[in-house]
Amino acid sequence: MKKLNSILLIDDDHASNFLHKMIIQRTNCVEHIKVCISAQKGLDYLINKDDPDYQIPDIIFLDINMPGMNGWEFLEEYKLLSDDLKAKIIIVMLSSTINPDDVLKANESELVNEFVNKPLTRETLLHLIKVFYNLEFE
Amino acid sequence: MGKYNLKFIKELTSDNESEIQEFLLIFCRDVLEAINRIKAGFDQHNLDEMKFYAHKMKTSLKYLDLQDELISVIDIEKTTDFSNYSDLQNKVDFVYTSLQEVIKELKINELKMEIVQE
Numbered sequence: 001m002k003k004l005n006s007i008l009l010i011d012d013d014h015a016s017n018f019l020h021k022m023i024i025q026r027t028n029c030v031e032h033i034k035v036c037i038s039a040q041k042g043l044d045y046l047i048n049k050d051d052p053d054y055q056i057p058d059i060i061f062l063d064i065n066m067p068g069m070n071g072w073e074f075l076e077e078y079k080l081l082s083d084d085l086k087a088k089i090i091i092v093m094l095s096s097t098i099n100p101d102d103v104l105k106a107n108e109s110e111l112v113n114e115f116v117n118k119p120l121t122r123e124t125l126l127h128l129i130k131v132f133y134n135l136e137f138e
Numbered sequence: 139m140g141k142y143n144l145k146f147i148k149e150l151t152s153d154n155e156s157e158i159q160e161f162l163l164i165f166c167r168d169v170l171e172a173i174n175r176i177k178a179g180f181d182q183h184n185l186d187e188m189k190f191y192a193h194k195m196k197t198s199l200k201y202l203d204l205q206d207e208l209i210s211v212i213d214i215e216k217t218t219d220f221s222n223y224s225d226l227q228n229k230v231d232f233v234y235t236s237l238q239e240v241i242k243e244l245k246i247n248e249l250k251m252e253i254v255q256e
Binding site: 014065098 | 147150151160161164165168190194197198201212215216
């Protein structure tokens with residue numbers, strides 16, 4: 001069965017990363033999962049094609065509130081990357097924000113494909129893969 | 139208050155003991171840091187620090203269904219100033235005390251650690 005190639009998690013919350021990685025692994029929907037614990041590390045990963053782990057992610061799950069560079073600041077830098085690269089990537093904001101402006105901003109952003117409240121669930125993951133890649137998993 | 143629920147984690151892990159333990163170790167470490175930072179932020183009148191760590195802790199509290207603590211943490215995150223000082227202090231104290239107790243219970247009951255009494 002065809003799988004996604006890669007999913008990138010960008011979140012400074014270790015507990016969420018642990019569970020989200022586990023949920024993704026258990027769906028058996030993707031070959032590679034990369035976790036970056038800061039937005040800057042996520043950006044560095046996307047830019048550094050010489051990294052032996054480098055895979056163009058099919059989906060980026062991006063947290064909003066992170067120390068240093070936050071999710072919105074990440075998107076400002078991401079916007080400057082090549083159109084070829086961006087065309088291959090779906091960005092899902094994954095957050096526990098209580099700020100309604102964040103949801104509004106995500107909905108209005110051309111770079112954000114979806115906004116999802118934490119925690120990521122198996123059902124949400126499968127729905128996203130179905131919607132954006134037309135792939136179905138059990 | 140302080141009564142955690144592992145149902146969500148057990149379902150996610152299909153009751154895999156080592157994964158549950160690994161998650162709980164992360165939970166204990168990160169939540170302990172967060173409550174200490176919130177308390178220090180309150181003592182130093184550093185609202186940004188308090189709000190940041192309150193926000194950061196929310197999802198972890200959802201994972202263990204710690205509803206009372208979650209409500210207080212959300213209130214701390216929404217705080218805009220120190221005008222209602224005693225109310226804020228009560229919330230910080232509640233979150234700090236209750237989650238310290240949760241961490242202690244998790245370490246004893248789930249992680250089977252020996253807690254050294256000071």
